[in-house]
Amino acid sequence: MELGAPACPPPPWRRRLLCSAALVLFLCLWVTSKADQQLAELPPRGWNSYDSFSWIVDENAYMQNAKILAEKLLPHGYQYAVIDFLWYRRYVDGAYTDSYGFDNIDEWGRPFPDLQRFPSSKGDKGFGQIANKVHEMGLKFGIHLMKGISTQAFNANTPILDIHTGKSYVENGREWTARDIGLVHRTCAWMPHGFMSVNTDIGAGRAFLRSLYRQYADWGVDFVKVDCIFGTDYSPKEITTVSELLREHDRPIVLSISPGTEVTTALAENISEYVNMYRITGDDWDNWKDVSSHFTVSSTFAAANKIGAMGLRGRSWPDLDMLPFGWLTDPGANQGPHRTCNLTFDEQKSQMTLWSMARSPLMYGGDLRHLDDSTLSIITNPTLLKINHYSKNNMQFHYVHGERTSIMGDSGHLSSEDLTKHDGMIVGLTSCADEKANGWFVLSQDGKSDHICRNYGTGNSKNISFCLGKTKPLLASDDVIMDNEEYQEKFHLGVVDINDSCLDASASRRQTASETNLLMFSRCKWHAKQMWELNDRGNLVSSYSRLCATVESSKEGVGVTGLRAWIATGNKGEIYLAFFNLDSTNRKISARISDLEKVLGKAFVRKHSCSCTEVWSGKNLGVVTEEISAVVNPHGSVLFEMTC
Ligand SMILES: *[C@@H]1O[C@H](CO)[C@@H](O)[C@H](O)[C@H]1NC(C)=O
Ligand SMILES: *[C@@H]1O[C@H](CO)[C@@H](O)[C@H](O)[C@H]1NC(C)=O
């Protein structure tokens, strides 16, 4: 972890003088923070409209939620009030997530709020008035954004605003327009009719993005959640460009990126320093499979010291997604909210416990107008929130024992039944630097080199090859782009003997956290997500995300079972130990105090008897010696606060 003390600012000499005196250290820190405001020093907290409204939230419902957020949750640190996606789409018959033609765009191709849903934005005010009101409540204002440019702006071929001149962007003596910057073969895989990437290699592409983010800053936005830019939609150039544009503003704006499908630490490695939070799974909804699929991935990010690592103007946080509790809608719905959360209270507490132990941002997703007391008590538990903000040494603890298992490995224990149920291989994506990305080769048969294969299978099992047929990309309707030499060497990959099914590097809809087999086959079309190239290192590279394909026997995630434990430490020497039971029957779980000492050292484990309280129940367990254990409900958790 990179949690060093804030450094003194560099010269001028007067500051150095201040800093040299320990007595006035606080002054020095004050000067530092004035000079360079620190963003997301703690994992951000707030409310987001997606889980309860999908895309249809309006000003009235949003302001009502913001008011309750300010009253009930702001005292617990929940400060960002975020309007999720498609706030520029008209809510009329025929409009839905991937509909075309219902979006408001201004003369410069920029989205502006739907006036029916957000009446205060009339008269070119955008979200300015809403932001003001939200700020008056002591909250911060956030919005969701898609990558790049909208297809409507592209088709309308709108001019690009140069914010420095207030006129059309001119370079090399000509005005540039939307069609110069939109990349039609890189539409968002899960919203292909809505948005496409822009070419950030050219000045006009950057000027367009600058015109968007300048406007958001002018509106008073404090938080942007930029979607279709990470995970299987990995667009590193756009992420770094947006990050640099945000640095140009005086207004500090938190940068959150999505989605998190197939995210690995290697993928986050070069990106985390440009952002403040980044999703590490697909969408989290209120079913146990989604919750349980967060355990392994969050432990790998903890082990890689990514929790609270350097970020944009401050720190960055692996984001486990919203807390979908309370009063909700359904994924992909055109309405909401209309139903209660499917998770049991035990499951909700387990989710809150993991999110806190892993120091994830906490964004409540339910409609706050229907917030009940039990849910409120879960999301405002003071010890959990303290752990979430201030704990250290957060990690999975591997030395837990259960009735049927001994030491838990990272991958957990799949029963043989689980394995046979989900046996077979799946194609996944990973960073091309990952060893698992190697090993693809061209198989020549009958003098034709038209198959790409990779061996898989481990240990004694014999080599099995997984092969796909290689074809030239289908013809695009747009001849201009087909002439582009960049695509001459690329190919589609199909299932041998099956017509019209191409390997697809990103899902055509938003995936949930438990849907792990993302790379699947879909109807062949001319889109970067179906184009591949084989390099001489044996990597099969996706043209869409530049990530590499890998073949694995089916992963855990779908059928995660077993036991998990996490540990963390408090600033007064406390140890937090959480047990999770991912099984559907009661399990007795225990851990030895000597193993806690092995992991945390004598600084935290001074003796082998610990005073101990269970946090959720508040029950004081007195002094425990040698071993601590508990019977944990199905999908439940216990959380001990211990002093040893
Ligand atoms: C990260 O950046 C370094 C240096 O530019 C590069 O060598 C490495 O391959 C990058 N890693 C990934 C996963 O892109
Ligand atoms: C919640 O439960 C209902 C009823 O069983 C089910 O139809 C729905 O798909 C569930 N929602 C999620 C997000 O799992």
Ligand SMILES: *[C@@H]1O[C@H](CO)[C@@H](O)[C@H](O)[C@H]1NC(C)=O
């Ligand atoms: C399996 O494949 C590897 C790499 O292609 C090769 O080195 C090895 O000899 C093969 N093993 C068997 C048992 O065929």
Ligand SMILES: *[C@@H]1O[C@H](CO)[C@@H](O)[C@H](O)[C@H]1NC(C)=O
């Ligand atoms: C496969 O494609 C060919 C040519 O387009 C077509 O005639 C045939 O019916 C297709 N077969 C199947 C099973 O779809």
